[in-house]
Amino acid sequence: xxxxxxxxxxxxxxxxxxxxxxxxxxxxxxxxxxxxxxxxxxxxxxxxxxxxxxxxxxxxxxxxxxxxxxxxxxxxxxxxxxxxxxxxxxxxxxxxxxxxxxxxxxxxxxxxxxxxxxxxxxxxxxxxxxxxxxxxxxxxxxxxxxxxxxxxxxxxxxxxxxxxxxxxxxxxxxxxxxxxxxxxxxxxxxxxxxxxxxxxxxxxxxxxxxxxxxxxxxxxxxxxxxxxxxxxxxxxxxxxxxxxxxxxxxxxxxxxxxxxxxxxxxxxxxxxxxxxxxxxxxxxxxxxxxxxxxxxxxxxxxxxxxxxxxxxxxxxxxxxxxxxxxxxxxxxxxxxxxxxxxxxxxxxxxxxxxxxxxxxxxxxxxxxxxxxxxxxxxxxxxxxxxxxxxxxxxxxxxxxxxxxxxxxxxxxxxxxxxxxxxxxxxxxxxxxxxxxxxxxxxxxxx
Amino acid sequence: xxxxxxxxxxxxxxxxxxxxxxxxxxxxxxxxxxxxxxxxxxxxxxxxxxxxxxxxxxxxxxxxxxxxxxxxxxxxxxxxxxxxxxxxxxxxxxxxxxxxxxxxxxxxxxxxxxxxxxxxxxxxxxxxxxxxxxxxxxxxxxxxxxxxxxxxxxxxxxxx
Amino acid sequence: xxxxxxxxxxxxxxxxxxxxxxxxxxxxxxxxxxxxxxxxxxxxxxxxxxxxxxxxxxxxxxxxxxxxxxxxxxxxxxxxxxxxxxxxxxxxxxxxxxxxxxxxxxxxxxxxxxxxxxxxxxxxxxxxxxxxxxxxxxxxxxxxxxxxxxxxxxxxxxxxxxxxxxxxxxxxxxxxxxxxxxxxxxxxxxxxxxxxxxxxxxxxxxxxxxxxxxxxxxxxxxxxxxxxxxxxxxxxxxxxxxxxxxxxxxxxxxxxxxxxxxxxxxxxx
Numbered sequence: 115x116x117x118x119x120x121x122x123x124x125x126x127x128x129x130x131x132x133x134x135x136x137x138x139x140x141x142x143x144x145x146x147x148x149x150x151x152x153x154x155x156x157x158x159x160x161x162x163x164x165x166x167x168x169x170x171x172x173x174x175x176x177x178x179x180x181x182x183x184x185x186x187x188x189x190x191x192x193x194x195x196x197x198x199x200x201x202x203x204x205x206x207x208x209x210x211x212x213x214x215x216x217x218x219x220x221x222x223x224x225x226x227x228x229x230x231x232x233x234x235x236x237x238x239x240x241x242x243x244x245x246x247x248x249x250x251x252x253x254x255x256x257x258x259x260x261x262x263x264x265x266x267x268x269x270x271x272x273x274x275x276x277x278x279x280x281x282x283x284x285x286x287x288x289x290x291x292x293x294x295x296x297x298x299x300x301x302x303x304x305x306x307x308x309x310x311x312x313x314x315x316x317x318x319x320x321x322x323x324x325x326x327x328x329x330x331x332x333x334x335x336x337x338x339x340x341x342x343x344x345x346x347x348x349x350x351x352x353x354x355x356x357x358x359x360x361x362x363x364x365x366x367x368x369x370x371x372x373x374x375x376x377x378x379x380x381x382x383x384x385x386x387x388x389x390x391x392x393x394x395x396x397x398x399x400x401x402x403x404x405x406x407x408x409x410x411x412x413x414x415x416x417x418x419x420x421x422x423x424x425x426x427x428x429x430x431x432x433x434x435x436x437x438x439x440x441x442x443x444x445x446x447x448x449x450x451x452x453x454x455x456x457x458x459x460x461x462x463x464x465x466x467x468x469x470x471x472x473x474x475x476x477x478x479x480x481x482x483x484x485x486x487x488x489x490x491x492x493x494x495x496x497x498x499x500x501x502x503x504x505x506x507x508x509x510x511x512x513x514x515x516x517x518x519x520x521x522x523x524x525x526x527x528x529x530x531x532x533x534x535x536x537x538x539x540x541x542x543x544x545x546x547x548x549x550x551x552x553x554x555x556x557x558x559x560x
Numbered sequence: 561x562x563x564x565x566x567x568x569x570x571x572x573x574x575x576x577x578x579x580x581x582x583x584x585x586x587x588x589x590x591x592x593x594x595x596x597x598x599x600x601x602x603x604x605x606x607x608x609x610x611x612x613x614x615x616x617x618x619x620x621x622x623x624x625x626x627x628x629x630x631x632x633x634x635x636x637x638x639x640x641x642x643x644x645x646x647x648x649x650x651x652x653x654x655x656x657x658x659x660x661x662x663x664x665x666x667x668x669x670x671x672x673x674x675x676x677x678x679x680x681x682x683x684x685x686x687x688x689x690x691x692x693x694x695x696x697x698x699x700x701x702x703x704x705x706x707x708x709x710x711x712x713x714x715x716x717x718x719x720x
Numbered sequence: 721x722x723x724x725x726x727x728x729x730x731x732x733x734x735x736x737x738x739x740x741x742x743x744x745x746x747x748x749x750x751x752x753x754x755x756x757x758x759x760x761x762x763x764x765x766x767x768x769x770x771x772x773x774x775x776x777x778x779x780x781x782x783x784x785x786x787x788x789x790x791x792x793x794x795x796x797x798x799x800x801x802x803x804x805x806x807x808x809x810x811x812x813x814x815x816x817x818x819x820x821x822x823x824x825x826x827x828x829x830x831x832x833x834x835x836x837x838x839x840x841x842x843x844x845x846x847x848x849x850x851x852x853x854x855x856x857x858x859x860x861x862x863x864x865x866x867x868x869x870x871x872x873x874x875x876x877x878x879x880x881x882x883x884x885x886x887x888x889x890x891x892x893x894x895x896x897x898x899x900x901x902x903x904x905x906x907x908x909x910x911x912x913x914x915x916x917x918x919x920x921x922x923x924x925x926x927x928x929x930x931x932x933x934x935x936x937x938x939x940x941x942x943x944x945x946x947x948x949x950x951x952x953x954x955x956x957x958x959x960x961x962x963x964x965x966x967x968x969x970x971x972x973x974x975x976x977x978x979x980x981x982x983x984x985x986x987x988x989x
Contacts, residue, residue: 134919136978137891140985142902142957190906221903221956243952245959278905279946297701323696326661339664344691346664367668367692370661383665385692388623388672390665411665427662433621434662457659471659497703500659516656523701536906536987551660570740574733 144538146192147277150220150244151182153196154237155204160230167259174203174228177237180266181224181273183310184284188274189539194220207240212247220244224273228265235259239269241276251276263312268559283505284309287555288512289327289336290530292316293548297519297526304338306353309554311544317351326501326551327351330373333555337361337371337380348382350397362395362402370413375421381405383413392426392443405443416460416468417441418485425449425459425468425485436470438485449487454479458501461485463556464508467535471500471513480513482535493537506556509535512543514550598626599709604699608716612639615715616674620655620708623669625677633674636716637681647719650674652692653699655708660694667692667714674714689719886974890967897965902957904983908946914983916947916954924971926963931955934978954981 156164156174164173185191200214207225215223226239238254253272257265264285271282292305304317304324317336318324323346327338336351340358348361348371361380362368371382379394392406392415406412410430417424425438436450436459450456454474461468465485472479472492478499481492499515512532519526528550530543543552593601597619606614614636616629625633640646652671654663671690679685700707886894908914921930933939933955939948958964958979966974 134976134978135886135974136980137886137894138980138982139895139898139902139954139957140982141895141899142904142953142981142983142986143900144906144986145903147903147905221960243956245956277949279908279949298698300696323693325696346692366690367664369664383661385665385668388669388676390668411662411669413665414659414661427659429662434659455658457662473658476657498656518703519701521702526701534906538906566737566741570737573740574736577736 146186146190147221148192148194148219149185149222149224149273149277150194150199150215150218151178151185151196152199152201152207152223152225153178153203154226154228154239155207156228160228163230164228164235164259164262168262170262173235173262177228177262177266177269178224178226180263180310181270184267184270185274187310187541189534190274190278194218210242210244212242212244215242215244222250222273222277224269226269230259231256233259235262235265237265237269239272241273263308264558267308267310271557271559280509281507281557283507283510283554283557285557285559286506287329287333287558288530288543288552289329289555290514290545290549290552291324291327292545293528293550294320297523304336304351305545305547305549306336307545314546317353317356326370328372328553329555331375331377331556333558335373335377337373337382339369339371348380350380361397362400364393368393370415372416375417375419381415381417381424383415392424405441406439406446407443414458418461419463419465423461423485425461427457427459436468436483436487438468449483449485450490451487452490460502460504462504462508463506466508469502469504469511471502480511480533482511491537493533493535494531494540499531501551503553505554511535512552512554514552516550593706594709595626595628597622597705597709598628599706599712600628601710604710604713608636608718609639612636614717615713617709618670618712618714620657620712621666623666623673625673629674630677633677634681637678637683640678640683640687641681645720647687647689649689649691649717649719651697651715651717652690653697653711653713653715654695655711656695656698656703657708658695664692664694667694670712670714674716886967893965897961898957898979901961902981903953904986905946905949905953906987908950908983908987912946914950914987916951916981918951918954918958918979918981920958920977920979922964922966922975922977924966924975926966928958928962928964931958950981950983954979957981 153172154174154177156172161172161174164170170176182193185193198218200217201211203225204227207227210223210225221244223242223244224239225242226237228235228237230236234256235258236254236256238252240249241251242248243250251272253269255265255268267285270284274280274282274284286309287306288309289304289306292303293300295301301320302324303320304327305314306317307314318340322343323341325339327336329336334353336353338349338351339346340349342349342360346367346369347364348368349358350361351358361371361382364384366384366386368382368384371380373379374381374394378398379396381392381394383390384393389409390411390413391404391408392412394403394405395401396403405415405424406426406428408428408430410428412426412428412430414427415424416426422441423438424441424443425436427434428437429435430437431448434455434457435448436456437446437448439446449468450470452472452474454472456470456472458471459468460470462482467482468485469480469482472481477495478497479492480494480499480502481490483490493511496515497518499513502511502513504511510532512530514528514530516528517526528548530545530549530552531540532543533540543549593599593603599617602613604615608614612635613632616625616632618624618629619626640648650671652667652669652674654666654670658666668690671692675685675688675690678688695711698707698711699713700710702708917934919932919934920928923929933951935947938944939951941947
């Protein structure tokens with residue numbers, strides 16, 4: 115009896131102390147985060163100086179436009195229309211009136227200031243949480259005025275990282291093959307551009323066929339395939355000096371080159387007598403090592419970011435499939451088992467996934483799978499597309515697509531496309547000419 | 561009433577099953593220009609000499625020589641024996657329906673198939689070099705099986 | 721040879737006809753639709769009642785109006801406690817029990833006499849608890865949802881009856897509101913624990929007094945940077961959605977609420 119009353123008392127007591135209601139929120143929207151990017155404040159004399167040097171009217175708004183564009187292109191943010199901004203750039207940078215920004219539904223705000231000091235460009239910027247009414251981040255740095263576009267990219271990287279938890283990928287470049295002309299006689303040149311399409315430069319003249327360029331880890335060198343003198347070989351190009359040199363002295367075609375993660379070796383395929391195997395060459399001591407030894411075609415090798423493993427494409431099972439092996443060539447394991455042909459495996463910089471091209475029933479797919487082959491996910495389908503390359507944060511894939519030609523053989527085009535790992539934000543990457551074989555650099559400002 | 565309906569349905573099933581069995585899963589086309597998957601026409605073919613075609617064709621993803629290919633290569637071997645000072649480059653190609661790097665390897669293997677066959681007819685290997693263009697130099701820019709079949713080839717080119 | 725073919729053909733045809741006749745879609749049976757049962761959604765509120773007549777509904781509505789006034793007029797929590805018994809009518813049995821507990825406190829000697837009477841009392845109680853069980857049957861669904869962790873206590877149902885979690889419709893209204901406000905950062909990793917639990921203290925009009933992130937320490941742990949981002953997005957959602965869609969009555973039961981933001985479903989898809 116006593117126990118029963120005690121029990122009831124104890125039960126009712128916590129009730130009187132208001133037991134907690136729990137509500138599970140398992141859905142939200144995938145809408146891009148509304149963010150306001152205020153033009154960077156700039157004083158009159160700085161404005162004049164930059165105008166003189168860079169020929170830009172208002173560098174403050176130019177830089178903020180880069181940030182705005184980057185955030186928009188990522189698909190994760192929705193930069194708000196500047197027309198609606200109520201606060202002036204100068205004032206906003208000191209202490210924003212959050213109610214004003216709240217009015218236009220901004221959840222985050224970027225403000226900043228750019229000045230010309232000691233012949234250099236100095237920028238400081240702040241990221242604000244409008245809803246909480248507090249500063250989230252404040253940074254300042256200095257660089258040469260000609261790097262003004264990179265300033266915008268660096269700010270974006272920092273803002274992106276603070277708001278998503280992921281490292282950014284905006285201060286990067288993309289190297290690719292620029293194409294022109296009829297399908298039967300394409301003129302191909304090596305080209306490089308900023309990730310947002312600006313500062314495009316051609317690195318070769320188009321006199322010989324060039325294919326599949328890849329950055330070195332320091333982004334200073336490029337390795338690619340060139341048909342110079344009608345001999346297809348792997349070459350190295352120094353981006354700054356423009357100097358080219360052939361890699362090794364192979365008595366046959368070398369192709370499909372990549373750098374090792376430490377930048378010391380080139381890994382590639384060497385074809386002889388109908389057989390293609392994977393080899394590495396040390397760039398310092400020029401020592402060549404044979405990694406795969408099989409009568410099948412072994413190609414498209416790609417290192418894991420820690421350098422311990424290599425994923426590659428082989429038809430040793432009868433058809434193109436994806437394999438993983440130790441970097442010394444031992445312990446070869448097949449990891450692709452779905453229906454269709456698999457090719458172009460490339461290891462994510464995060465180490466967790468391998469992206470690939472798949473061909474099945476006449477359609478091409480870009481997909482990802484875990485490094486043990488499980489969890490295969492196809493992201494996009496097309497008449498023809500291949501060769502994904504990862505952004506340095508392992509979130510975005512860039513690849514290329516070609517269109518069908520009509521009965522007359524017209525209408526052919528090749529363009530770069532990109533897609534987010536989640537499958538969202540599939541879009542074309544603008545290039546002056548047709549383009550193929552893209553490769554993404556690592557972050558430049560490291 | 562019910563019986564006639566049942567009969568009607570039964571007849572439909574019968575017809576349907578007959579139709580099904582008659583359908584082959586693969587269309588065996590011998591449309592004059594394609595045999596199976598291999599190009600047998602003469603559209604893009606050039607000649608090293610009168611009666612000596614300069615190229616052989618392959619099926620999708622294949623590097624084996626067909627009977628027709630071997631015949632062509634025998635003619636080439638004969639011609640090469642007659643003209644012993646001529647060296648050749650065998651250029652291997654692939655169609656566009658594959659990944660770029662693998663196609664480079666495939667072209668090389670196709671050209672080597674042809675080279676090996678020429679060697680069995682006594683042509684020395686230092687007269688023959690191999691070069692692969694993968695899918696980079698199609699001869700027909702169409703996006704259809706016929707165009708692709710014309711592009712899957714190994715071409716013998718005079719080197720001097 | 722021919723004869724065999726004819727026999728084979730005949731048998732095959734026979735087989736086909738038999739199959740045809742037994743195929744369900746061919747034997748046209750009349751379509752049996754289950755009779756349409758109209759279902760009326762009953763508002764389950766603090767008082768659990770069996771469906772009431774329309775007139776009674778109006779009366780209850782009036783009572784709710786009065787309660788609303790009471791709730792909003794109340795000042796500090798302490799006062800509310802005292803008035804508890806007025807706003808939420810307890811079945812008589814419970815009041816008796818409380819009285820008895822009070823008595824117990826005051827007169828420890830009385831305990832023994834009560835113990836003697838156990839058997840009779842127990843019988844009575846059993847009967848009563850069954851009654852209560854019947855009454856609160858309908859609230860079982862929500863109590864299951866909102867009181868996962870409180871299941872051990874057998875008297876749970878009683879508790880829910882009095883101070884219930886949110887009703888199904890109340891919970892849905894709040895969820896729908898927050899779904900619209902929560903911008904899930906797409907940049908989150910798939911395979912991690914993506915649960916952020918936030919405790920809220922609310923004003924009667926649904927605006928927020930205080931928020932507290934449970935697992936706060938996780939925000940600054942190395943390698944868990946995404947958790948901070950996730951937590952911040954949940955906080956933004958809450959702030960954006962003010963005033964929250966809270967029930968119009970029973971402020972006491974929902975003024976402290978915990979929202980469990982779980983992004984997994986959205987990202988794994």
